[in-house]
Amino acid sequence: MWIHSRTLSFMLSGYRPHYNGAALSNEYLMQRLHDAADLSLFEQDLRYLSDGLEGRSNNPVALLFDQLFHPDADLGVDAPTALDWKYDEQHYISHVVLGKTKPGGTWQKIDGTMQTVSQSSWMELPNVAFKEWLTSEDRTRSSARLDRHSMAGRATIADVKDYYTDYIKSQGLEKNFKDFHTVTSVQQVYHLKNIVDSESGEVEPCCANVRRNHPHCWEVRGYVTSSTGDSCKLRNGESGEEVIPQQGFCYVAPHVVLAVGTYDKPNRLGVVGESSPSVVHSLGDFEQALLSMRLESSGDLTDEPRVSSPDPVLVVGAGLSAADAILTAMDAGVPVIHVFRRAPTHASLVFSKLPRAIYPEYHRVHRLMKGQELSQLYTPMPKQTVMEVRDKAVLVGSASGEGRGSGKASSSTSTSLTWVDVSLVAIMVGARSDLGFLPREGRDLGIVAKWPIDSKHNIIDVDPFTYQANRQPQMFAMGPLVGDNFVRFGIGGALAIVNHFNKCRRKEVM
Structure with a gap:
């Protein structure tokens, strides 16, 4: 359940945004808002309001909302919001938010410090x-x-x-949220009118082309799990084996909004041994593994976070998740071997885009990668890839290519192969959304059809002012699925969707 679902529920519940008259650096936008000061943003033309806006999102409505909610944020200004919210229960739109965990999803698994x-x-x-x-x-x-x-x-x-x-x-908003509801399928159902053949008496569909001639709704099915994330376990009376009964659910609605996050399915290297118990693919699992190592080494949990580990942990990747894993391990006194494909000075690395004063911990990792800072707990292995994983050992190859390891060492690209003894492997090379509940995992919805949906490389193709999927009417997407990976921009999707719903309501087509 992505964070933006909260904002969408908030707006669907009858809270309406109004421009409060605050001064804006964009005089054209300010004038447009003044011209319709008595109307909420849900009643205005978002295409007109967002025309000409520029910023760090490719979605115009996201830029519009950000400039009103966080005026001049990219200039370092912490200005008050230019929006007031007015509640009107008459504008409540019935909805339900389904999430397979507590609200927040992956955030619930990450170290709170x-x-x-x-x-x-x-x-x-x-x-x-x-x-x-x-x-x-x-x-x-x-x-x-x-x-x-x-x-x-x-x-x-x-x-x-x-x-x-x-x-x-x-x-x-509690009544709108259904936690621990895992969605397994989302499919269209049609409003059909059957006719009876006057001669045979058989029931036949009223027309040949159902999809074209009949409106449809969305049928959302799944099952409910316990608050621990596991379904209640029972024991089979005959075999004695544990079985997990599933309490199913089914909702039927005219519209469905996809608001899942990006960390459901971690990317994998595809190398031999990657499914080993000593390999993790998320920061939450990495922290849990370190905690287990700490318990094994000391027998209890004390205020001292250090772990007595005979072998280092190996971290793969050069993004912020990999940096977080490195910092977590070093803080616990665990030595780290850091494997990454590119040179530490490569322009594509995210560290060079972060202000030093605001992100000192990430710049420290970057200095360690470049050898500008030394630590007994950190060993960099730049321009290298993992070739194979065995129990407590990893085969690392030095490669000239930019691609990820394929599990085989090529003599034309590898100059050396090294076995490294490790206690744990953290493969932190990104993640993607889990759309397994959609036909073909939603591959038909992307800008590049038939390719997997990816928040960076192949987002869902939506109308920029309604966030409705261009290839699937009555289905909407927001947040990372449309390229808005930050909270401040993702909220704009909720504005676009509810603005569209309000127009539909006025036309009495919802």
């Missing part, structure tokens, strides 16, 4: 300022935590998780 990549104000949702929530009197916090949370304007994962959980409660 880590800091977010985005500024804390960029993580906030409509109607509840993050800073005000953080310092509210009913929240008990030590001054030390507050000081650290305000470091460079970033928040900790723990605070963000609490904020998003409290948001649902404070805005009265």
Whole structure:
């Protein structure tokens, strides 16, 4: 359940955004808003309002909402929002939000002491300022935590998780959320009218082309799991084996919105031994593995986080997730071998795009990668790939190609092969959304048809002003599925979708 589903539910519940008259640096946008000051954004032409806007999203409505919710954010300005929210229960649109875990998904698995990549104000949702929530009197916090949370304007994962959980409660959205509901299929169902043959008496469809001549709804099916994430287990009376009964559910609705995150299915290298128990593909699993190592080495959990490990951990990747894994291991006193395909000075690495003052920990990893800082706990292996994984050992090959390892060493590209003894392997090379509940995993929905949906390389092809899938009417997508990987931009998708629903309501076609 992606974070943006909260904002979509908030807007569908009758909260309507109004421009509050605040000064904007974009005078053209400000004038357009003043001309329709008595209307909410749901009643205005988003194409007209967003015309000519520029920023760090390719979606015009995302830019529009960001410029109103976070005015001049890219200029380093922390200006008050230019939006006021007015509640009108008459504008409530019936909906349900299905999530296979607690709201927040992957965020629930990450160490709460880590800091977010985005500024804390960029993580906030409509109607509840993050800073005000953080310092509210009913929240008990030590001054030390507050000081650290305000470091460079970033928040900790723990605070963000609490904020998003409290948001649902404070805005009265609980009735719309169904946690631990795993969706297994989303398919079209048609409103059919059958006719009876006057001679044979057989029931026949009223026309040959059902898809063209009949409206459809979406049938969403799945099963409910327990609050621990596992279905209740029972024991078979005959065989004695454990069985997991599944309580199914089925919803039928005229519209469906895809709001899943990007970390459901970690990317894999495709090398031999990658499915070994000593290999993990997510930061949450990596932290759990380190915790297990700590328990094995000390027998209990103390305030001292260090782990007595005979062999290092090996981290693969050169993105922020890999950097987080490296920092987590080093903080625990675990030596790290870092394997990455490109040169540490390669222009495509994300570290060069991050301001040093705001992201000192990531720049420290970059310095370690370049050899500008040395540590006994860190060993870089640039321009290399993992070729094979065995129990507690990894075969690393030095390659000149930019592609990922295929599991075989090529004499034309490899100059050396080295077996490295390790206690754990963390393959952090990105992830993608799990759309297994859609026919063909949604491959027909992408900009490049028949290719897997990917938040960076092949997003779902949507109308930029309604977020409706161009190849599937009445299906919508938002967030990473349409390229908006940051909270501040993903909220614009909710604005576009609810704006469209309101137009449909006025035309009485919902």
